[in-house]
Amino acid sequence: MKKVLAADRKQFDLVVIGRHGREAVSSFLPAHIADRLVRLCRKPILVTR
């Protein structure tokens, strides 16, 4: 989470994250982490399943 939020301070244009759907995929971020990132990150954020 801290690393991703560091994108706010760096020269990234976009943050891309995977998110759990109903069929959870273990390698993806848990839903609540994705939700928090969407709220906290100031860069455009692409959420995929």
Next chain:
Amino acid sequence: MKRILVAVDDSETSLRAVRLAAEIAAASKAELLLAHVLVAPPADLYGLPTPEFQRIQQKVVNEIVTKAAAAAEGVRAETRLLKGKPAEAIADAAVSSNVDLVVVGSRGRGAVTRVLLGSTSDRLINICEKPVLIVH
């Protein structure tokens, strides 16, 4: 990428979402679908929307669509008016229109307001089957 749906409303973040979507569309030769969800009208005694509300809503919708189309200048774009709960209507339109990406602005509500009212973007990332790009 062929089609990108952008949810538009009267906010500044919505216009930023359109501009970013237009940038992506231009780079990938995609077309934009500018979607606005109509607010449910207050009904009169007979359960019909009041003429005054309809007149104001029409004016507001025209302004929103005109601004959004201007922000998407140079990219092929069509407009669609949706009805229902915002997140659900956008998620349904994304599937029925077979878009490759959904772009929405986040209004940046405070924590308390967000808990009380929820957020369209929060809800959308939970229910939308398509990739969702949130613009702040």
